[in-house]
Amino acid sequence: MNRLEKLFQEKSENILNIYFTAGFPHLNDTLSLLKAVESAGADIAEVGIPFSDPVADGETIQKANTKALENGMTVKLLFEQLAEMRKEVNIPVILMGDVNPLIQFGLEEFCEKCEEVGVDGLILPNLPMDEYLLEFKPTFDKYGLFNIFLITPQTSEERIRRIDENSSGFIYMVSSASTTGSTSGITDEMRAYFNKVDEMKLKNPRLIGFGIKDKATFDDASRFANGAIIGSAFIRAIQESNSPAEAGAQFIQRVKD
Structure with missing residues (x-):
């Protein structure tokens, strides 16, 4: 069973997804940050x-x-850094990024490497759904990879239904039309959007991202979905630290306490 599937079977609320960039702040921080x-x-x-x-x-x-x-971070080096990951890391791990590095690496080889190191899913925001279904999904399925789609307040109900039908793992609910890290809390407009999607009774779990930065915003977002994603605030917490892993752990503990 995919670790994402297992997680959502065992836990349905207050799920915390932490994003960080591979090779940042130092080239070899990836595995220590995962742990x-x-x-x-x-x-x-x-x-x-x-x-x-x-x-x-x-x-x-x-x-x-x-x-x-x-x-000096590359896709090849990232897979090398993740080679021993599953000896020490048990939670689901997702790779997120532009589809172009995946294509340059080679779709089959990329997915094979994901399975080899223990990656559970992919978020590729600029991969069109039709292209995914036609060209990517068979290979993703072959290697047990879940594909996570994003929805926004501008996404039509018809498209949300189609995404729900063709998703695995969870649906990434972008809280607003802004870029990551640029919002300041959850607004009434966002809450109306969250409620609208909640009333659609989708089959997939949902995690809210963009603008989630601390315990208050995480708790607020988690009232409207199965949990939330924190990225920019976590990056800021580790970027100036002499010990990024320690600073990251302290940040997460503050969100959860």
Whole structure:
């Protein structure tokens, strides 16, 4: 059973997904951060594949991408860093990023490597659904990878239903039309959107992302979905630390306490 599937069978609320960029703040921080994310009590780790022109990312994650690339992070190196991951990390791990590095690496080889190291799912915001269903899904299924789609307040009900029908793992609910890290809490407009989607009674669990930055916003978002995703605030918490793993663990503990 995929670890995401197992998680959502065992837990249905207050699920905390922590995003960080591979190779940031230092090239070899990836595995130590994964271990810290789990030990501090997060439920899912979402590892960003750095790309020169990331989709929808705000300034904080853009800068983390740039620094990671300057550090020398590549897809090949990321898989090397994750090779021993499952000896120490048990929570679901998702890779998130632009579809282009995946295509450049080779779809079959990328998915095979994901299965080999123990990656559970992928978030590829710029992969069109029709292209996914036609060209990617058979390979994802072959290697046991869940594909997670994003929805926004602008996504039509028809498209949300189609995403729900073709999703596995969970649906990523983008809280607003802004970029990551640029919102300041959950507004009444967002709550109306969350309620609208909740009333659709989708079959997949939902996690809310964009603008979730601390315990208050995490708790608020979790009232409207199965949990939430924190990225930019976690990046800021680790970027200046001499011990990113320790700083990251402390940040997660503050969110959960």
